[in-house]
Amino acid sequence: MARGMVIIGAGECGGRAALALRELGYDGPVTLVGDEPHLPYERPPLSKDAMVSEAPEIKAIASDAILAEKSIRHIHSVQAVAIDRTAHAVRLSDGSVLPYDKLLLATGSTPRKLPMPGLGRRCVYLRTFTDALAIRAHLTAGNRIAIIGGGFIGLELAAAARKLGAAVTVIEAQSRILMRGVPAEIARIIHDAHVAEGVDILCGDGIASIADDGNEVRITLADGQEISADLAVIGIGAMPVTGLAAEAGLTIDNGIAVDAELRSSDPDIFAAGDCCSFPLTVYGGRRVRLEAWRNAQEQGALAARNMLGAGEAHAAVPWFWSDQYGLSLQIAGLSDEGRSTVRRDLEGGAFILFHLAEDGRLVAASGIGPGNAVARDIRLAEMLIGKRAKPAPEALGSQAVKLKSLLAA
């Protein structure tokens, strides 16, 4: 009898992988192990809708009924503590042992901890639904919220907190917000939107000290400025969860190192989503690790296919979005691959920056605008990037030329 497929991590990636195994017709045992008490759920709403709703609800990827119907065994509230690669078995924190034919590590990432003394119970991180509920309780009119880190999680949270009338200060040590992966021209628009909504953004100054007495957090910046808050939310990036893999002797390289088919250094163990680094075919095999919802979803599905022997290489173009106030940002590709940019203006103040490599190849596109104004063109750009197209810069910059026409060329 088949030992079956075991998936460690019941988030977007693990959940999708389990469903995909069944969609592909696999009929052996499928076990999904998660350390949270919830059904597999979507995390993007945690910093967005869940923060402004009166009673935030889990957006489940699969209900109990679906999991039962598909014979997916979901073991929640436990951790995988060790992998015995020789015996092909995983030991769990409740003492049980799960044998596997193929193992998928979809362990995700965890918030990077602020390496400072003085943090107490009013200094928190956002990763799980439970974290979101705890933060949500503090987002009330007049409450003072300090957000440490001007990245996406912090900024989305700032927008939600303002909607609920909280007083918000964002503290970013770099010279501007969204330093990583977002062009300055677009970061400026997001910055201005926050300021217009009443958010205080402090850039370019590190934190000298934090004092949290359990009722209030006092943050002192390097220049002496003091910020007092009822809650400090720390959003300074994420680290891949690799402890289990490292203990088992798998190769780690900014995440669990996998090949283009998402296979780790052990051929029967795969890794996918935030926890793995993989060669990105579209950029000549450059090794990257992505912390993105769509990547988690796509890699979960790809891992499922390859666990069943498809031998399919990852070929997707990275894609990411963020919503703040009425603005939506979308980025396809990795903009740091670009050497020059071409701007295309769309209706309603929306625009897209196309990033071109030295040889003229389109390597990324970053767009911002109201609602979903940039979505269609970013999607077309993503296809052009995937095709390694070298569209004429004049065509990219002209609203009169339809991007779809460039795809056919």
Next chain:
Amino acid sequence: MSDWVEACATGDIDEEDVMRFDHGGRTFAIYRSPDDEFFATDGLCTHEKVHLADGLVMDDIIECPKHNGRFNYKTGDARGAPVCVNLKTYPVKVDAGKVLIRIG
């Protein structure tokens, strides 16, 4: 009494494209296929209530602008994660250069 509603003129939508149509407090998406036929579906994605008319039409697929949920707009069939609920479709006819949909 006919329940056919005029949505737009045929020339309002390019081939292989989509347009939003609001009527009676509801929202719809009207499509023109690459082979010049017209179709209509509910206007909002079944995943997170996003207007599909902002999405991209490729052949007989409409892709949600937000999370890339895909549907066959001719049949309403959901085509994989994150969408799992099919899209409702509506009968369409073209009459004297007008696109009409039957809202049931």
